[in-house]
Ligand SMILES: Cc1cc2nc3c(=O)[nH]c(=O)nc-3n(C[C@H](O)[C@H](O)[C@H](O)COP(=O)(O)OP(=O)(O)OC[C@H]3O[C@@H](n4cnc5c(N)ncnc54)[C@H](O)[C@@H]3O)c2cc1C
C-alpha cells in the first residue's frame with residue numbers, strides 16, 4: 001500500500017468535505033477497497049472512513065424498506081423485520097462471500113462498487129430501489145452505469161437505499177465454485193404493477209433487466225410462462241468459468257427457479 | 264503516525280502506528296502475537312481470522328486505525344492458562360489439523376459459528392459456514408468433525424457465550 005492520511009469523521013458534512021479532496025477515497029467495510037490498495041491498483045491520498053457516521057440500520061414502514069449505507073451484510077441477512085418484509089433480500093445478503101466478509105462489508109460499499117458479479121445490484125434493479133446520497137435520490141436504473149461504474153460524482157456519499165416491498169420475490173445465484181461470486185444471478189420481483197427481472201454476473205455491461213421475461217411473467221407468473229423465451233448470448237460475458245451461450249442458458253434456468261421459489 | 268488503542272485478549276495496548284498498518288501486522292509485529300497467521304493476504308483463506316468486538320473478521324483486511332477502541336480476541340486469548348478452550352481440545356482430539364497453518368483461523372471461525380448458530384451443528388451447516396476458511400492439507404473432514412464435537416463441548420462447558 002502507498003501511504004495515505006486516515007480520517008474517521010463524525011458527521012456527514014465533514015465526511016463530504018474530506019471526500020471532496022482530489023485523491024481522497026471513501027472507505028466503508030474496506031473488503032474491496034483494501035485489497036485493491038494492497039495491489040496498488042488504488043493509491044488514495046486520503047481515506048475517509050464512514051464507520052463513525054452511524055449510517056446503519058433497517059426500517060420497514062408503509063410498504064418500503066430503508067437500509068442505511070453502512071449496514072453490514074450480516075445484519076441485513078439476520079434482520080427479522082426484513083426476513084418478513086422482503087425475505088429474498090435477506091437471503092441474498094446471506095449468500096455474499098463468507099461470514100467474515102459479511103461481518104464487515106456493507107450494502108453501500110457493494111452498491112457503490114458495482115462489481116458486475118455482485119449480488120446487491122440485481123436486487124436494487126429488480127425491486128426498483130432508490131439510491132439516496134448526500135445530495136440527491138436516484139433510481140437504480142439511473143445509478144448503475146456500467147462495469148464498476150455508477151452515477152456517483154467524486155466525493156458523493158450514499159446514505160441509504162430504499163426498497164419498495166414486492167408481493168413476492170426471490171434471488172437465485174449460480175456461484176463460481178471458487179470465488180463464490182455469481183456466474184449468473186437472477187432476482188425476480190412481483191409487484192401489483194408488474195414483474196421485474198434483473199440479471200447480475202452475466203452482462204458485459206453489468207447488471208441488466210430481462211424485458212422479455214418481465215412481459216411474459218407480468219401476464220402469467222409461472223416458470224412455464226418463460227420456458228420458451230430465448231435469452232440471447234449477445235453482450236453476455238465469456239470467460240474461463242462460463243461462455244456466453246452457457247450464461248444465456250443459466251439465465252433462463254435461474255429465472256425459472258426464482259419464479260418457482262418466490263414468496 | 265496514528266495512535267491506536269485496542270483491548271487484545273483482555274489487555275489494553277496503545278501503539279503509534281503508520282495508518283497503513285493492518286490489524287494482523289499490529290498483532291503479529293507490534294504485539295508479537297504470532298498465532299494469527301497470514302496465508303493469502305487477499306481476504307480469501309481465513310488464516311488471519313480474529314474476533315473484533317465479538318465477531319469473526321479477517322485481520323489482513325482491516326486497518327488497525329479503523330478498529331481503534333475495539334476489543335480483539337486472538338487464538339492466544341482462548342485458552343484459560345493451561346486449559347485449552349473446548350474447541351481447541353476438540354481439534355486436538357479429532358485430528359482437525361495436519362500442518363496447523365490454517366488452524367488458528369479455523370478455530371476462531373468455529374467459535375464464532377457457535378455464537379451465531381448454537382452448539383448443535385450439523386455437517387452441512389459447518390461446511391457452509393467454513394466458506395471463508397481454506398485448508399490445504401486435511402480435506403476438511405476432520406475439521407468438520409472437530410467443530411461438531413467442539414461445539415457440543417462448548418455447550419456442556421457453558422462457554423458458548425464466550
Ligand atoms: C472473499 C470475498 C468474497 C466476496 N464475495 C462476494 C459475493 O459473493 N457477492 C458480492 O456481491 N460481493 C462479494 N464480495 C464483496 C463484498 O460484498 C464487499 O463487501 C463489497 O463489494 C464492498 O463493500 P465494502 O463495504 O467492503 O466497501 P469498501 O471496500 O469500503 O468500498 C468499495 C467502494 O465503494 C466506495 N464506497 C463505499 N461506501 C460508499 C458510500 N456509502 N458512498 C459512496 N461510495 C462508497 C468506496 O470508495 C470504494 O470505491 C466479496 C468480498 C470478498 C473479500
Ligand code: FES
Pocket residue numbers: 300301302303304305306307308309310311312321322323324
Ligand atoms: S491472510 Fe487474511 S484471509 Fe488469508
Ligand code: FES
Pocket residue numbers: 359360361362363364365366397398399400401
Ligand atoms: S492443516 Fe495445513 S492448511 Fe490446514
